[in-house]
Amino acid sequence: MKSSSNEELENNNAWSKVLLARKITRFRSLEMIKNVFDSFIPLHGDRGIGDDKSIIGGIALLNHQAVTIIGQQKGNTPREMEYHQYGMTKPEGYRKSLRLMRQAEKFRRPIICLIDTPGAFPGVLAEENGQAEAIARNLYEMANFTVPIVSIIIGEGGSGGALALGVANRVFMMENAVYSVVSPEGCASILCKDSRKAPDMAGNLKVTARDLKNYGVIDEIISEEGTNEVIFKRIKQNINKELLRCSQLNGEEVRKERIEKFRKIGSEITFTQYDTRVKKS
Template sequence: MRSYLDFEKPVAELEAKVEELRTLSTGDGVAIAEEVQRLEAKAAEALTQLYSNLTPWQKTLVARHPSRPHFSDFAKGLFDEFTPLAGDRKFGEDEAIIGGFARFKGEAVCVIGHEKGSNTEARLRHNFGMARPEGYRKAVRLMELAERFQVPVIALVDTAGAYPGIGAEERGQAEAIARSTDACLGLSVPNVAVIIGEGGSGGAIALATANSVLMLEHAIYSVISPEGAASILWRDTAKAQDAATNMKITAQDLMRFGVVDTIVREPAGGAHRDAPTAIAATSEAIETALAGLKDLDGPALRKARREKFLAIGRTL
């Protein structure tokens, strides 16, 4: 059964009527095919219009939709022969970040990404995509392997932020994030990052410091969650909608500021309505991004990456 967000109520009502009419048609053979088609067209039009004018807060809700495709879905749709590697060789395994090696369009690549989980059991196992230090140290280990074997790195970012627990802080969360960010900057191979859902704080930056940063149309990317910002600025989480608007967290705003390089179009109604189409569009965007980097050598890649991030926020 499809899950609707609060602002999708008009579409939900139309689609409910369609399902009701289909049930009647199946049950007693009433000839209502034309009415069903009319309502389907009306629902599709309402959905397209609704998603063409989403507010930043509504995009936040879409980015967090429980049915939105996660790392595991993208991994299955984007890569062949994906072989995950576990552990940071220092403390243990962190399933909030999954990584390994695979083939993308026939070429060997290193894949790293946050996994939120698609059901209660998986969300607990993956800690809702909020990585601990060992997750970022595993990412560094994988990037070092990618460097050794000279294969590109593809990162899929989807996290509310790094895990803020006491144990994570005791094991050096900030240091682990900094070293992962540094590892991204130091790569002599192309790296491409895709914000597929939430890109939250340093937990996202640790994997998203890439030559090319792509972002799905209804994803969000920010230094802090809207609720967190509202709590700090106004001491009132109810102002999260105002915070989302003022923080400029949408793909469209970030593209204008030069924080992301490409916006990947989502199907009407968001990626959660048609995951295969969203994944296919992401595949094309990654292929294009890698093609633009393939002729650069190590020093040129590092220089371009460094200059890209130093240029963010500069004004003439």
């Protein structure tokens, strides 16, 4: 068992990552698109309800290859963050992203997803417009596309709101990003009835890139050492490497690889603390 001091250190490290991922000056999807890709052409709307401002989507060039980009945008000022709904995507945003992914499948363009959200938009109207269905539809259809999908968790990866853009052949995660089924505050409120225990819950949730790589939830960690220019160059290199790898596979192989990747998640995790409670048939 871990000593209390080691556990406290781990929790503090996880909470520090949460704070870094939420930092208002952190690079966002739009900045990354401008610095990693060329000739970006934005596309708007879900052809049903409207154009969700938390989703930046369109077509761009990466080393002269056309790709479809879908990014969750937060903004860097209070006004920008309000305009982009703090990165919280509504059903029309997920349907907009799915429309662009279907288009990418039709024209054989690789799909690049940039994930940065505290979670799906929690409003009543979002629920009435089918928030759960929109997320579930993305998961289902992303699993079956035959073009390569690369997802990068660049800041917060909050619950189903993030997973709806995370069914990819390769999931990268920035060094100081976080990815979790629930926020530490939400977890603390539910389990401890005290949101002030969020820092402790951050460690227990295993939200960091290192923990998630150990569990096989993500594939690679991208270092944030250096200036933003250096970081963007590193991101571009990783995307290029993955697209080159996928170019050696046919469409059906790409699809099967993605499905098998997610089927394996958790298969090698063994229970320790609760083994005695499991009844064997």
